[in-house]
Amino acid sequence: MGSGFEFNIIANLATGFGAAASLENLGFALLGCVLGTLIGVLPGIGPIPTIAMLLPITYGLNPLSSLIMLAGIYYGAAYGGSTTSILVNIPGEASSIVTAIDGHQMAKQGRAGLALAVSALGSFFAGCVGIVFIAAFGPPLAALAQEFNSPDYFALMVLGLVMAVMLAHGSVAKAFAMVFVGLLLGLVGTDVNSGTQRYTFGVTFLFDGLDFLPLVIGLFGIVEVVKNLELKEMPRMTVAARFRDLWPKLSDFKDAWKPVLRGTGLGSLLGILPGGGAVLASFASYTLEKKIAADPTRFGRGAIEGVAGPESANNAAAQTSFIPLLTLGIPSNAVMALMMGALMIQGIQPGAAVMTKQPELFWGLVASMWIGNVILVVLNLPLIGIWVKLLSIPYRLLFPAILLFCVVGVYATNTTPGMIALMAGFGALGYVLHKFGCEPAPLVLGFILGPVMEENLRRSMVMSRGDPMVFLERPISATLLVVSAIVVGLIVVPAFRKSREEVFQEDSA
Amino acid sequence: MIRIKSPQDFGAGAVILAIGFAGIYFSGDLRMGSASRMGPGYFPQILSWCIVALGVLIGARSLVFDGPKLEPLELRPIGVLVISSLVFGYAIEEVGLALASTAALLIAPYARRGASFREAVFLSIGLTAFAIIVFVWALGQPLPVWGGR
Numbered sequence: 001m002g003s004g005f006e007f008n009i010i011a012n013l014a015t016g017f018g019a020a021a022s023l024e025n026l027g028f029a030l031l032g033c034v035l036g037t038l039i040g041v042l043p044g045i046g047p048i049p050t051i052a053m054l055l056p057i058t059y060g061l062n063p064l065s066s067l068i069m070l071a072g073i074y075y076g077a078a079y080g081g082s083t084t085s086i087l088v089n090i091p092g093e094a095s096s097i098v099t100a101i102d103g104h105q106m107a108k109q110g111r112a113g114l115a116l117a118v119s120a121l122g123s124f125f126a127g128c129v130g131i132v133f134i135a136a137f138g139p140p141l142a143a144l145a146q147e148f149n150s151p152d153y154f155a156l157m158v159l160g161l162v163m164a165v166m167l168a169h170g171s172v173a174k175a176f177a178m179v180f181v182g183l184l185l186g187l188v189g190t191d192v193n194s195g196t197q198r199y200t201f202g203v204t205f206l207f208d209g210l211d212f213l214p215l216v217i218g219l220f221g222i223v224e225v226v227k228n229l230e231l232k233e234m235p236r237m238t239v240a241a242r243f244r245d246l247w248p249k250l251s252d253f254k255d256a257w258k259p260v261l262r263g264t265g266l267g268s269l270l271g272i273l274p275g276g277g278a279v280l281a282s283f284a285s286y287t288l289e290k291k292i293a294a295d296p297t298r299f300g301r302g303a304i305e306g307v308a309g310p311e312s313a314n315n316a317a318a319q320t321s322f323i324p325l326l327t328l329g330i331p332s333n334a335v336m337a338l339m340m341g342a343l344m345i346q347g348i349q350p351g352a353a354v355m356t357k358q359p360e361l362f363w364g365l366v367a368s369m370w371i372g373n374v375i376l377v378v379l380n381l382p383l384i385g386i387w388v389k390l391l392s393i394p395y396r397l398l399f400p401a402i403l404l405f406c407v408v409g410v411y412a413t414n415t416t417p418g419m420i421a422l423m424a425g426f427g428a429l430g431y432v433l434h435k436f437g438c439e440p441a442p443l444v445l446g447f448i449l450g451p452v453m454e455e456n457l458r459r460s461m462v463m464s465r466g467d468p469m470v471f472l473e474r475p476i477s478a479t480l481l482v483v484s485a486i487v488v489g490l491i492v493v494p495a496f497r498k499s500r501e502e503v504f505q506e507d508s509a
Numbered sequence: 510m511i512r513i514k515s516p517q518d519f520g521a522g523a524v525i526l527a528i529g530f531a532g533i534y535f536s537g538d539l540r541m542g543s544a545s546r547m548g549p550g551y552f553p554q555i556l557s558w559c560i561v562a563l564g565v566l567i568g569a570r571s572l573v574f575d576g577p578k579l580e581p582l583e584l585r586p587i588g589v590l591v592i593s594s595l596v597f598g599y600a601i602e603e604v605g606l607a608l609a610s611t612a613a614l615l616i617a618p619y620a621r622r623g624a625s626f627r628e629a630v631f632l633s634i635g636l637t638a639f640a641i642i643v644f645v646w647a648l649g650q651p652l653p654v655w656g657g658r
Contacts (some may be wrong), residue, residue, distance in 0.1 A: 057648055171518070175569070177525045177563040184532050184556045191549040198549055199535055222590055229586040229621050396624070400617040401636055403590060404610060409596045409639055412650040420598025424591040431587045435580055436521035456554040466545030 009135045012493035017365030021369060025068050028061065029368050033375045036076020041083050041387045042398060047278075048441070049224045050077035051338050052216040053402070063346040064361050068368040070136025070342055074335065075372045078278065078318060079123065081382055082311060083387055086115045096314075098286040102299060102306030115307050116384060117248055118256050120377055122308045123315035126264040127373035128495060129317025132266045134366050137320075142327040142352040150459035151470050153329075155477035156274075157453050159484045160330045164445055165491075170493050175442045178433075182443035185210055186450020193458065205418045212341040214410050214419050215447060218426025221406045225399050228429050249362035252304060257283040259289050259309035269314030272323050281317035301367070325350055325357055334441035337448040374409035378388075382509035515576025522568025529564050532557030589620035604646065605653040610637040 019025070032054075039050045054073050058066035078096075085100035086107050099119065106115040148156070164173040188199040189209030200206040248256065265283035266288060288298045289309040299306050322339070324330045330349030332336040343350050348361070355362045380387070410423045430440050464470030471476045513519045533554060542548025593616040600609035614633035618624040644650045 005510070056650075060649065111577050112533060171567075173567050174518075174525075175523055177521075177560060177567065180556050180560045180563065181528055184528075184553060184560065187553055187556075193547075194540070194549045196539060196549040198539060198553060201531075201535075222587075222594075225620075226586045226590060230583055321571075396618065396621060396628075397632060399620070400614050400632055401639075403593060403617050404597075404614060404636055404640055407613065408596050408606075408610070408644050408650075411598060411601060412644065412652055415651070417595075417598035417602055420594050424594045424598075427594075428587055428591055431519075432524060434580070435517075435582055436524060437517045437577065438521050438524075457552065461544050461547060464545075468544070493565070494517055 012363050016367030019360040019364030020367040026074035027373050028065045028069040029072045032072020033076040036073035037080040040077030040080025047077040049220040052220050053405050056413045064364045067365050072372045079376050082119050098282050098310045105302035109302050118308050119311040122260040122312035124280040124373050124377045126312035126316035129264045131370050133320050142355045145328050145352040151457045151474050152476040154456040155448050155480035159480045160274040162484045162487050167275045167280050174438045178442040179446040182446025183450040186447045205416050214423035215426050217406050218423040222427030223430040239339030255304045256308040259305040260312045263309035263312030264316045267313030268320045271317030274332050277321045278318045278465040281313040285309040285313035334444045337444045340448050389419045515571040516579040517577045518571035522564050526564030529557050529560030552561045593617040605655045607654050610640055
């Protein structure tokens, strides 16, 4: 065979734990989890701004350590976000919106400890399953990716972007426009084929392309701060949470284990889907739990299933959404786009080659995900008191600190004032787009994929001597494009559109 | 008479249209090439025209379908944050992290109304010390603490 792929799950995980379990890397995983939770728990800061702001401090590390730390930051941020949505009812990001619905009601009824524990333990279980998923499906998918040629990759990216648009909430046309704007921004810099400058306006620091960091920190970090400042009053913690009774009773376990299992399964599958991920998984799980519940009216009034299911689902999906990134090089959502950006800064082009050429890196990351999950459970539940204290810091003291973090991070990675100007510019652009109801997440996806897509389109056209039919003659690309076309068709069908809106409507509750 | 039924979408359409036209205009002198040998201008032109088309679509829909009202743009928060960031970026080149951060953080609190100057002073000193300890000493970022580069 000689494909270079090792399919033995145990051997692979052993490689991974060997690489990830060094004292140094354990330290980075721990640091990542703590920092991620620390920032993620702050009201109104979701996983995306958290990762964007903390990205610069991972730059100096070697690739594996930096990835391990980033993954830790991601889980920490997600966990912190759940804590905030349960206690304060302000979800930092869309993936914790549904947690807030029943979780906060539970907190109001004095069951905050239970909600937090169920969320942590459900997430832990889901995380473990998600990792087995990666170990099982990663190698076959990467082997399949070896069959892919330029037209197939191009078609795959089209599908990925189409799915991302369909599965995002909000206007489809605007999301498509944001994808295209992102793709265009991705082209800024020197064209690799001809050496021609594109959209650089003679500015030297643009010659190597638009830097990723000022873009994401402007669009997410700065815009987030401005959005919060516009609120008349930052919501404060309204519930007096008791943490003595963190451990669920046996009856709670009985209520929660089935939703956890369903959420895990659903989340693992939806995470692999192009365009899927934590947000979709949590919404889908909540909808499912509500549909199959004997008494759906309990939802929105502190139903434990409404916390257990979505929280498990979003963590499972958070793990499995690494699969398309690491095997195909396609980020399925904005968080994965950030991970891809971080990898590329380290000089690694995500894709099947990572698994064969750098198995320690791939499996080390997978193993570190599990380690991160363990750290979160053993560390965060006991430390919950500290995280709660952080919640009571008034925002007027917090936001200057966030701003300082943003500017220092951007400047430290590329010491030109122009970088700060870019960040500020994207902050302003992001603010205007936000006012007009345009989400920045699809833009970031497009930005990351822009250069890769152009390159694959170019190669395909060279292969076929300019005949676009090449995309329909190859079975893989034809299938992917047909699926994309069906998805676009579905979006236009009114009946489907209505149910898509319904799935994302839970936040009105 | 044409009436804008969805101001938010109308605005979005206008911004997107502007971005699209900018994309077309600034890639105008790039060589297009042919489909089999794409020049540097080929993909940007395709993308820009797609953006224009979507801008037109979104704008046109805003005249037909009712949509959400436009929330007022508040210039103060974003304006102050932009200024504060720029002060940091350009000052650090000249005077180093300590003073640049202090200056930026004296400005930043004014992004919200009713900021207290006393609080801004304390905050800027405290956070600057924190930034130097964390970024320069603990993380070893190559930033000049005093003086420019």
